[in-house]
Amino acid sequence: xxxxxxxxxxxxxxxxxxxxxxxxxxxxxxxxxxxxxxxxxxxxxxxxxxxxxxxxxxxxxxxxxxxxxxxxxxxxxxxxxxxxxxxxxxxxxxxxxxxxxxxxxxxxxxxxxxxxxxxxxxxxxxxxxxxxxxxxxxxxxxxxxxxxxxxxxxxxxxxxxxxxxxxxxxxxxxxxxxxxxxxxxxxxxxxxxxxxxxxxxxxxxxxxxxxxxxxxxxxxxxxxxxxxxxxxxxxxxxxxxxxxxxxxxxxxxxxxxxxxxxxxxxxxxxxxxxxxxxxxxxxxxxxxxxxxxxxxxxxxxxxxxxxxxxxxxxxxxxxxxxxxxxx
Numbered sequence: 182x183x184x185x186x187x188x189x190x191x192x193x194x195x196x197x198x199x200x201x202x203x204x205x206x207x208x209x210x211x212x213x214x215x216x217x218x219x220x221x222x223x224x225x226x227x228x229x230x231x232x233x234x235x236x237x238x239x240x241x242x243x244x245x246x247x248x249x250x251x252x253x254x255x256x257x258x259x260x261x262x263x264x265x266x267x268x269x270x271x272x273x274x275x276x277x278x279x280x281x282x283x284x285x286x287x288x289x290x291x292x293x294x295x296x297x298x299x300x301x302x303x304x305x306x307x308x309x310x311x312x313x314x315x316x317x318x319x320x321x322x323x324x325x326x327x328x329x330x331x332x333x334x335x336x337x338x339x340x341x342x343x344x345x346x347x348x349x350x351x352x353x354x355x356x357x358x359x360x361x362x363x364x365x366x367x368x369x370x371x372x373x374x375x376x377x378x379x380x381x382x383x384x385x386x387x388x389x390x391x392x393x394x395x396x397x398x399x400x401x402x403x404x405x406x407x408x409x410x411x412x413x414x415x416x417x418x419x420x421x422x423x424x425x426x427x428x429x430x431x432x433x434x435x436x437x438x439x440x441x442x443x444x445x446x447x448x449x450x451x452x453x454x455x456x457x458x459x460x461x462x463x464x465x466x467x468x469x470x471x472x473x474x475x476x477x478x479x480x481x482x483x484x485x486x487x488x489x490x491x492x493x494x495x496x497x498x499x500x501x502x503x504x505x506x507x508x
Contacts, residue, residue, distance in 0.1 A: 186242060187499055188250040190229060191296065191490030194218050194270030197225075199232040200491035201240045204248075204499075206307055210240040211491065218271045225271065226282050233287075249290040251498030252279065253299030253490050259341060260294045269359070292501045296490060297344075298335060301328030302500070303493025304446050305335075308484040315442045318483070319346065320449035325367035325374075329440065347371075349432055370429040372404035372451045379407060379421045389417040408454045426458045430465025437470040437478050448483030455482060 186209060191198040193216060201210040214232055218225055229252075237244055256268030263280025280291050294302075301318040304310045310318070314333040320326040325347030329336040336343040347367030348360050355364025356377070368374050380399045383389070391410050395401035410418035433445060447459060463480050470478075485492060 183246050184242075185246055185248045186240070187495040188233060188236060188247055189299075189491035189494035189496075189498070190232065190250065190252040191299070191494060192216065192225075192229070192252060192254050193296075194255070197228055197232050198487070198491050199229075199236055200488070200495060201236040201242070202492065202495045206492060206495060206499075208488075208492075209242075210236050211488075212236060212239070218274075221273050222271065222277045225274075226277075226279070229283070230286060244287065244289070247287075247289045249292065249498040249502045250287070251299060251494035251496070251501070252291070252293045253296035253494045253497075254279065254293055255296045257340075257342070258293060258295060260292065260337075263291065263293055265293065290498070290502050292498045294494075294497055295326075295328075295341070297326035298328045299493040299497050300326075300448060300485075300489040301330065301335065301493065302497040303485050303489040304448060304483055305330055306496045307492055308489065309446045309481050310444060313444045315440070316444040316446065317344075317346075317436065317440070317442050318446045318448055321371055321447060321451035322449040323371060323373055325371045326449070329442075331440065346432065346436060349435065351428060351432065366428070366432045370425055370432065375404050375407060375421060375425045375451070376402050378424060379417070382417060382421065387417050390415045391418065404451055404454070408457055411454075411457050422454065422457050423461045426461030427465045429458075430462045431469060433462065433466045433480065434469035434475070437466060437474045441474050442478055445478060445480045446483050447480065448485075448489060452482055 185204055187202045189200045195216055196213050197216050198213050200208055202208055212235055216225060217228060254265050255270055257266040265277045265279050268274045279293050283291050297320050300320055304318050310316045316330045318328050327344045327346040329344045349366045350364050351366050352364030356368040357363045358365040358368050391402055391406050407418045411422050467475050
């Protein structure tokens with residue numbers, strides 16, 4: 182009997198990450214190709230097919246050995262219908278029925294979900310969340326995404342939009358957000374948000390070693406630079422990192438009070454800041470959440486890194502195929 186495999190796809194605005202996994206979710210082959218999103222939805226779907234073909238070729242397997250494929254897609258979608266309603270990083274990407282478009286090319290089952298939720302499936306089943314039944318994953322990158330597991334089930338909500346913690350209002354009149362509101366947590370607690378906080382303080386006349394690194398061009402400042410300046414004891418970098426951590430801590434205090442989780446996992450590129458950020462997050466959440474709830478909740482760094490999306494998509498597809506979405 183031939184071995185069988187699962188494919189996980191993490192669809193990003195710049196890159197498509199693809200992974201071929203065995204039934205124990207060990208990686209057999211992984212690759213990254215350009216998305217070329219500017220060419221439109223049909224072209225992006227062709228790029229996904231190319232990634233699948235390359236995975237099979239490099240892995241030395243036939244497509245008949247694939248049992249299912251999971252895909253993480255940014256934006257609004259209906260995972261039951263296999264429909265991607267809107268994705269902000271893809272020009273012309275509206276009402277794209279991803280599953281129906283790909284079905285004619287494959288004999289295996291295809292499932293889609295939000296990119297943050299597939300990261301959640303990965304960390305929950307194969308990473309920092311193993312063994313927990315009440316947890317959250319926050320992904321801190323360009324924005325702030327999140328997914329929730331409650332009593333052993335992933336929460337989806339009425340419109341599959343549960344867990345939008347990044348749009349929790351933190352300031353009545355704060356930075357405008359693309360959601361139409363203002364003062365949203367994600368506008369401050371994200372790589373872009375932290376850099377904007379840093380820029381605002383520079384405009385007030387503050388100084389930093391980062392100014393020398395960027396030749397005083399604020400558009401060249403990155404979140405990684407702020408971490409590096411923090412390690413050098415740069416006062417402005419330390420202040421901004423602590424402010425960002427404190428604000429996230431207040432947000433998570435609300436989350437802890439509302440959902441009473443055992444674990445909060447911090448992932449995404451910005452999580453590389455580690456304890457520079459998380460120390461203040463933990464202190465603030467502990468000080469402001471309900472004591473009983475906070476004493477039973479740990480805040481930890483994600484384990485899977487950039488592989489969470491592809492691995493999580495494979496885990497999600499396997500669960501959908503064998504036990505249904507809410508298993």
